[in-house]
Amino acid sequence: MLARLASASLRGLEAEAVDVEVDLSRGMPSWSLVGLPDAAVREARDRVRAALLNSNFEFPLRHITVNLAPADKRKDGSHFDLPVAVGLLLASAQIYVENQSVIPFLVGEMALDGRLNPVSGVLPLTIFAQSQGIQQIIVPLGNAEEAAVVQGIEVIAASNLLEVAAHLQGQRTLMPFEPSETTSETEENMLDLKDVRGQHQARRALEIVAAGGHHELMSGPPGSGKSMLASRLPSILPPLTDTQRLAVARVYSIAGEANTRSPMSSVPPFRAPHHSASDVAMIGGGQIPKPGEVTKSLHGCLFLDEIPEFKRPVLEVLRQPLESGTVSIARAADTLTFPAEFQLIGAMNPCPCGYLGHPTKPCRCSQTQVSRYVGRISGPLLDRFDIRIHVPPVEHDELTNMQAGESSAEVRKRVIQARNIQYTRQGEGIVNARLLPTALEKHAKPDEEGSNLLTTALNRFGLSARSYHRILKVARTIADLVGEPKVQAAHIAEALQYRGDSE
Template sequence: MMTRLYSSTVLGVDGIEVEVEVDFRPMAEKRIFIVGLPDTAVKESGQRVDTAIQNSGLPFQQGIFVVNLAPADLRKQGPAFDLPIALGMIAGAAETEIDASSWCIMGELALDGAVRPVQGTLPQIMEARRMGRKRIMLPCANAHEGAPVQGVDIYPVSSLREAWQLLTSAALPAPFTNSGAEEQSDGEKEIAVDFDEIKGQSYARRAMEIAAAGGHNILLSGSPGSGKSMLAQRLPTILPPLSREEALETSKIHSACGLLKRGNGLVARRPFRAPHHTISDAGLMGGGANITPGEVSLAHNGVLFLDELPEFRRAALETLRQPLESGHVVISRASGTMTFPCRFMLAAAMNPCPCGYLGDRRRTCTCAPAQIARYRRKISGPLLDRFDLLMEVPAVDPSILASAPAGECSSSIRERVMAARRLQCSRYAGTPFRSNAALSGKALQRYCRLRPEGRDILLRAVEELSLSARAYDRILKVARTIADLEGNPEIQDSHLYEAVQYRAFEHSLRE
């Protein structure tokens, strides 16, 4: 007797439907064969499933079980096939006809029959909906991941016995609702840091506001303790909230990596990823034996912060150039090629020299000119061109720290940022662009037109600062954002002058 059920696996960050066929032949001995390109975890599921069925007290008999996971040319990974394989074996041994065509089933089994959580539930549920499976059976611990997906009914189970009763029941219970997940997500929106904790640094705060309003990449340079990391860590607090589409995109990646917090159906806030400078290329960009997303993809729709930028390996930094332009990263390995989304804001911080005190009023730099030049050459010109704003962050005078009042709070800044983003959303409706930073080609010429006087200002600045053509475009984008913050439909000369200021520092970095 043969039983057919449906499950799913994760390929990169996408779900792929897998058909689970279980054929049973009564014999005096028990043997289990699993075919269909299974990995080690799937091959071992036969022993887990056999023991779980016996310990659950479900009807069973000796025989030969052949389990086929289709499509046969797709490598199957992970323990999520335990539950559908077990249900298929029980149905075959009990000679019970079941109609599982509307179900997508996933879950790992413990030896006592308990159903354990699995990774990548959200993309698998989205794939099941696309394939027309209206009912999802999954572990109780993963129920919150399926709650945001509309058009499917979620049925969490805690044991193999409960799963069998659910599959064979004539009347199904009410599906899982997402009320608890929403409450948890609302709690996640509480923010632990705020811009009002930063005293002084008015110019740097202004640069961060412009970066947030236009989705621009920003580089901060200053001596140790000047507040570079504080500024970057608070950048997500002034960004607009995630739209539902963005939340699903982001949650899909985090679910595939097993990073969704228990009880949260969706990622509630824009991601902020801050990898250490010792990170490997695979950790930053993605890869590994089973190709998984890296930090650039985990920062999708959020912020990737690289502190101590020159301390990162130059090869790793250079790999960022293509993803910053395209918004996706392509990972090619012997096992295959994966494409992961990675639209993020890049915020980076660095010292002006190896000792960190070049230009500091209180401490003297001890670095030789050759050391400083070698330190700055770790950041290539093409990578510098990917930053829209380059900002010097001077050390704050201790008297300001002691007596200055609290700065403007994040919520006030975020209101202005959101107003500017709404203008951009309206302006770019019907186009693939979401923010000023994404503009390119003809769209840049169309939406960032300059008067003759403004063009002369920009050309003169590019010539005097020896800037590249890419830097020319980025000044235009920043000027467009400054105009949006003022609600001005035209780019004025004052907007250009301010935008040029955020490139002046680049000349000293290239020396």
């Protein structure tokens, strides 16, 4: 007897249709799994056999053929366990479903005692099922919150194979999963910008970074507050839209990190990898390509603390996604493209000992050591930072006597207002940092005084064409923060201050 169920295989951030066909025929008891399965899929035989027997079902003593069609595409993941197990029960007539075409979409890994274990990639699988017009999906209880993000499909959470079998036969109907109130929160407990004392220029720069979607590099001695400032950037960024929230949740689902953040969270992601990270960890890859840190930072912030300590190849792979907003991973069998629209925030010391230019502590480094340390960041990568500032140390007396600054909520109001101005002028989702040169000339053309100031700066500092465009982008953001439709000389002057002293 033949049973056929709908399933899907993951490819990058998308899912592709797969038919799970189970056939029982006469012959010596055996198991044949075909359709280019990977190791996790091939191991389903032992998991499914033990799960059936421990759930008081019989494992058919027939020649069993399981086909994952189409046969020319590789299948990976343990989520095929549940459809294979149900297919065996249908083919051996241990359960009966009158119309197999209306069987829900099944996702889950089988434990040996019949329990359903959570799997990665449930969100794109649920999105695929909904796009195919399937009305219901059965997932492990641990994946229910993630799947419930998708609208237009009924999510059923099951704990074990017996519950699934009873539900399919109508013996005990499982109720649709309803997310709890805690899973629908749009904000999490975030660090607040009011905790940062002093550092007025650094706080101002961070506000501009958030408003225009810019990249920033901070340099300063240890303990000046660089990491503290960077970790508070998500608190002043606009909340994610529904589309962005779904895109971020899909990335974390594929990466197997869905439990690290709520799929309902509208807080932009913040990633801070250690400087020992490899280029594959940063950009993504592997035999079966998975998203890297640049993709996990989608619509959020990638913070590289002690950026000169990162390996040179790791930093250089960031150049292309910083410009294009995507990253393509090529392998012999396939090429996958992942989204990589993120804001890069870097922090570094001015020298190996960290005290170059410190008002009280002397620097112990030679000029050669300083040049070698700063030179670990290539010129092309350095040029991609829209804002480069020095974060000076805060004196102890000033720190203890100073009142708390503006809260993140107050700053975020101005940031959202500036973002709305950009979206109205340039199109939904297009921030100033993403403006192409043609649009930049149209929307950020300075007045005569500002143009003269910019020309003088170009001639004096020998700025590159990329630096010229980035200054205009920052100036456009500064103007948006005060609601000015025209970029003026004051905006250009402030933008020039944020180019650092490395030109």
